[in-house]
Amino acid sequence: MSENTVHIVVADPNYNPTKEQKEKAEAFFLEEMLTEYCNGCGDNVENTHISLVGSDFEEITCPECNHTHDRFSGDMSDTFDEKLYENEPQNIDITMSCCGKTIKMHTLKFDDYGAFTHYSLSCLEPTGAFGYWDFSDEGVQTEEDYDDEGWEEEPMYYGMKMTQKGYDKLAEILGSPVKVIWERG
Numbered sequence: 001m002s003e004n005t006v007h008i009v010v011a012d013p014n015y016n017p018t019k020e021q022k023e024k025a026e027a028f029f030l031e032e033m034l035t036e037y038c039n040g041c042g043d044n045v046e047n048t049h050i051s052l053v054g055s056d057f058e059e060i061t062c063p064e065c066n067h068t069h070d071r072f073s074g075d076m077s078d079t080f081d082e083k084l085y086e087n088e089p090q091n092i093d094i095t096m097s098c099c100g101k102t103i104k105m106h107t108l109k110f111d112d113y114g115a116f117t118h119y120s121l122s123c124l125e126p127t128g129a130f131g132y133w134d135f136s137d138e139g140v141q142t143e144e145d146y147d148d149e150g151w152e153e154e155p156m157y158y159g160m161k162m163t164q165k166g167y168d169k170l171a172e173i174l175g176s177p178v179k180v181i182w183e184r185g
């Protein structure tokens, strides 16, 4: 079985929640959104700088002209390869091949598998709590279904999709919308 990590990131790379907001979000994430059956939580670094979260993304979009570049091939791939994980992306200039504009690296847009952010909450192999994750793919529609499956002996529910309630609650606590990113281990 492959190991997957979920990262919930503040979607706006320029927005840095306060220490109090981060502490509240982390407590909420660990206590309300996940169960005690998770394999690995608490790896939530309080970033004071912007960093890139996620590694499985393949498409990177220019913030100026919205052209989408392939991360691994094409005329921007060497630049991405060299620069994407450097520190302080907000201070790194990149000249885009699509439109010739020079942009700050942290303004690049990613597909569903990457984001520049000041803050992320992460968990390896999360076991999600009912209400905050959608288990309908696993045949669970109601809280009763969730409780009835005898899963306490063998944790089985694995929330791949956060519900709107989860998005709303975290956005309310952090003061800005969040994005969910999965990373294969």
Ligand SMILES: [Zn+2]
Pocket (backbone or CB within 6 Å): 062, 063, 064, 065, 066, 067, 096, 097, 098, 099, 100, 101
């Ligand atoms: Zn462009």
